[in-house]
Amino acid sequence: MGKHLVLVGGGHAHLTTLQNLKKLTGRGHRVTLVSSSPFHDYSGMGPGLLSGQYSLHELRFNIFRMAVNGGAEFIEASATRLDPDKKELHLSNGSALAYDVISFNTGSHVTLEIPKSALGQTVFPVKPIANLFHAREKILSHKKTPGERLTLLVVGGGPAGCEIVGNLQELIKKENIQADIVVAAGSQLLDKQSQAFRNRTRLLLAQEPLQLLEGVRVTTLGKNEAKLDDGRHIEFDYAFIASGITASAPVPADGLIVNSFLQSPKFPELFGGGDCISFEKQPLDKVGVYAVRQNPILYHNLLASLENRKFKAFIPQKNYLLILNLGLNRAIALRNKMIWSGGFVKLLKSFIDRKFVKKFQLG
Numbered sequence: 288m289g290k291h292l293v294l295v296g297g298g299h300a301h302l303t304t305l306q307n308l309k310k311l312t313g314r315g316h317r318v319t320l321v322s323s324s325p326f327h328d329y330s331g332m333g334p335g336l337l338s339g340q341y342s343l344h345e346l347r348f349n350i351f352r353m354a355v356n357g358g359a360e361f362i363e364a365s366a367t368r369l370d371p372d373k374k375e376l377h378l379s380n381g382s383a384l385a386y387d388v389i390s391f392n393t394g395s396h397v398t399l400e401i402p403k404s405a406l407g408q409t410v411f412p413v414k415p416i417a418n419l420f421h422a423r424e425k426i427l428s429h430k431k432t433p434g435e436r437l438t439l440l441v442v443g444g445g446p447a448g449c450e451i452v453g454n455l456q457e458l459i460k461k462e463n464i465q466a467d468i469v470v471a472a473g474s475q476l477l478d479k480q481s482q483a484f485r486n487r488t489r490l491l492l493a494q495e496p497l498q499l500l501e502g503v504r505v506t507t508l509g510k511n512e513a514k515l516d517d518g519r520h521i522e523f524d525y526a527f528i529a530s531g532i533t534a535s536a537p538v539p540a541d542g543l544i545v546n547s548f549l550q551s552p553k554f555p556e557l558f559g560g561g562d563c564i565s566f567e568k569q570p571l572d573k574v575g576v577y578a579v580r581q582n583p584i585l586y587h588n589l590l591a592s593l594e595n596r597k598f599k600a601f602i603p604q605k606n607y608l609l610i611l612n613l614g615l616n617r618a619i620a621l622r623n624k625m626i627w628s629g630g631f632v633k634l635l636k637s638f639i640d641r642k643f644v645k646k647f648q649l650g
Contacts, residue, residue, distance in 0.1 A: 288315070289314065289315030289316040289317060289593075290316055290317070290387035290388060290593050291316070291317045291318075291319070291385065291386050291387045291388075292311065292316055292317070292318045292319070292386070292387065292388045292389070292390070292589060292593060293318075293319045293321065293376055293384055293386040293388070293389045293390070294318065294319070294320045294321065294359075294389075294390050294392070295321050295322075295366050295376065295389065295390065295391045295392065295393055296321070296322055296327075296391060296392040296393040296394065296561075296563075297320060297322045297327040297348065297350030297353070297354075297392070298327055298392040298393070298394050298560075298561050298578065299327075299329070299330075299392070299560075299561055299575060299578035299579050299582060300392045300559075300560025300561040300578040300579075300581045300582050300585050301390065301392040301560065301582075301585070302348065302582055302647045303582045303583045303585070303586040304390070304585065304586040304589060305320070305350060305353040305354065305357065305647075306353065306357075306647060307357075307586060308353070308354065308356075308357020308358060308359050309356075309357050309358060310590075311357070311359075311590065311593070312357060312358035312359065313358075314594075316593055317360075318354075318357070318358070318359035318360070319359060319360045319361075319362060319384060319386075320350065320354040320359055320360070320361050320362070321362045321364060321365075321366055321376070321378065321384070322350060322351075322361070322362075322363065323363065323364065323365045323379075324350075324363070324415075325349065325350060325351030325352075325361070325363060326347050326348065326349060326350060326351070326417075327347070327348045327350050328343070328346055328347050328348070328415065328416035328417055329346040329347075329348070329416070329640065329643070329644050330414070330416050330575050331346075331575050331636075331639075331640045331643070332345070332346040332640045332641075332644070333346070333413065333416040333419050334419065334447075334450035334451055334453070334454040334612050334614075335454060335612060336416070336417075336419040336420045336423060337419050337422065337423050337451065337454040337455055337457075337458055337614075338454040338455075338457035338458050338461070338614045338615075339423065339457075339458065339461065340454070340457075340612075340614075340637075343417065343420050345641075345644070346416070346640075346644055347648075348644075348647055348648060349648075349649055351363075352649055353647075353649065356649070362378065362380075362382075362384075364378040364379045364380045364382075365378065365379040366378060366379075366391075366393070366537050367379050367537060368537050369389075369537045369538075371551075371553075371554040371557055373385075374386055374387070374389075374556065376389060376537075377537075386556070387556060387593070388556045388558070388589060388592045388593055389556065389557055389558070390557075390558040390559060390560070390585065390589055391538055391543055391557075391558070391559040391560075391563050391564070392559065392560050392561045392563065392578070392585075393534070393535040393538060393561075393563045394414060394534075394535055394561060394562050394563060395414065395532040395533060395534055395535055395562035395563065396412065396414055396532065396533065396535050397412045397413070397414070397528045397529075397530065397531055397532055397533075398531040398532065398533050399442065399505065399508060399528055399530065399531055400507075400508065401508055401528065402508065402509060402510055404510055405508065405509070405510040405511075407421060408425075408510070409425075409510050409511055409523070409524065409525055409526065410508060410510070410525075410526045410528065411525065411526070411527050411528070412527075412528040412529075413447050413451065413527060413528065413529045414532075419451075419527075422525060422527065423458065425525065426439075426458065426464065426525060427462065429524070431465075435465070436465045436466055436467055437459075437464065437465065437466035437467070437524045437525070438466070438467050438469060438521075438522060438523045438524050438525075439455055439459075439466050439467070439468045439469070439523065439524065439525050439526075439527070440469050440470075440471065440513060440521055440523040440525070440526040440527070441455070441468065441469070441470045441471070441526075441527045441529060442471050442505045442508075442513070442526060442527065442528045442529060442530050443471075443472070443473065443528065443529035443530030443531070444470060444471075444472025444473050444474075444475065444476040444477060444478065444499075444501070444530075445473075445477065445478075445479070445529065445530065446477070446574070446609065446611055447529040448470065448472065448527075448529040448530065449476070449477065449488055449492065449611055449613065450611050450612050450613065450614075451527050451529055452468060452470055452492055452497065452613075453491075453492060453611075453612065453613030453614035453615065453617060454612065454613075454614040455468055455527075455614070456468065456492070456495040456496075456497070456614050456615060457614030457615045458614075460495065460615065467496065467498065468496065468497050468498065469498045469500065469521060469523070470497065470498065470499050470500060471500050471503055471504065471505050471513070471515065471521070472499060472500060472501050473501075473503075473504050473530060474501065474502060475501045475502070476488065476489055476499065476501065479572075480621070481621075481624065483624075483626060484619070484621050484626055487619060487626055487628060488611065488613070488619055491613050491617050491619060491628060492613060494615075494617070495615070500515075503515045503516060503517050503519070504516045504530075505530075508526065508528075511523060511524065513526065532562065534562060534563040534564075534565075535563060538559070538563045538564075541565060542562075542563060542564050542565030542570075543557070543559045543563055543564045543565065544564075544565055544566075544567050545558070545559055545564045545565070545566060545567065546566070546567055547566075547600040547601055547602070548588050548598040548599070548600060548601070549564065549581060549584060549585050549588055549601055550588065550592075550598070552567060555592070556592065558585060558588060558589060558592070560578055560581040560582070560585045561577070561578035561581065562578070569603075571603055574607070574609070576604075576607045576608070576609075577603060577607075579643065580601070580603070580604070581601050584599050584600075584601045585601075587599050606622055606623045607622070608620065608621075608622045609621045609622070610632060610635065610636040610639075612633060612636055613633075616630040616633060617629075617630070617633065618630075618632040618633035618635075618636055619632060620632045620635070620636075
């Protein structure tokens with residue numbers, strides 16, 4: 288007799304499972320996909336939405352159609368609470384789902400509190416990715432008074448923040464927008480990377496006007512003002528939040544603890560992938576490459592759990608390829624302490640990203 292598999296979220300780590308739903312349902316299993324949106328957008332191409340390098344449909348997966356075409360049920364709702372002892376998932380629509388096996392790929396969100404009146408109007412977290420498309424539309428349609436210069440604030444100096452900065456630089460240059468870009472980078476730009484990588488990235492971004500603030504953090508955001516921890520205030524027209532991410536509910540803020548099989552040690556029917564998990568022995572960087580590589584392993588282990596078969600272990604790369612899209616034909620790559628930059632690196636990143644998206648997009 289088949290079992291009930293519940294997938295919470297249609298992110299990168301669930302794509303192989305969604306692509307193989309017919310195999311699951313064809314073997315007598317029931318599958319339900321729960322997501323707050325019928326679409327999932329590929330984060331690796333997200334910053335290119337700002338500069339106009341990509342359109343939204345180029346990086347979008349229709350997970351609703353993937354579910355329906357594969358014989359699964361799709362529920363457009365958010366997960367609000369998990370009761371692992373009763374094997375029940377509670378949803379924002381008031382219902383509860385019983386499951387035999389459940390997997391979370393709900394991603395992450397920024398922790399900085401954003402006023403409701405500002406969200407999607409003047410303040411844009413980098414996730415969900417579609418925010419970057421809407422931010423571009425807002426900037427392009429902004430009605431300026433004569434002589435006005437926009438102030439674009441980027442909060443966070445990690446890889447995501449750097450990509451946002453570079454693609455904003457491309458946007459204002461290509462569209463001839465008079466604007467100043469200010470980066471509140473936290474302790475320093477790319478503080479988890481080597482000095483050589485930081486310096487090269489800084490030089491690339493400095494090819495265009497940029498005000499970089501290091502050693503300060505944004506503590507409070509208003510609709511058009513940010514307060515720094517040194518007491519200063521920054522007035523802005525639009526702000527982008529690329530700092531301080533945490534796992535999305537109902538997963539604990541520090542992530543769902545999993546073993547090498549992407550499985551909860553405490554509740555063996557509970558699995559997860561991507562930003563919402565944390566390995567019990569070694570937490571990993573919150574980068575998309577891990578979710579992409581967990582993708583086929585998670586599918587194998589979910590099927591194995593449903594049918595009492597042998598699991599596969601996920602072994603993370605110690606030295607993964609990191610490529611930052613910095614806009615304006617600029618990109619920088621890092622692997623095994625080797626650094627490359629230039630237009631050919633941007634072409635390589637685009638090729639890798641498009642290949643991944645094409646694999647899972649419906650025709």
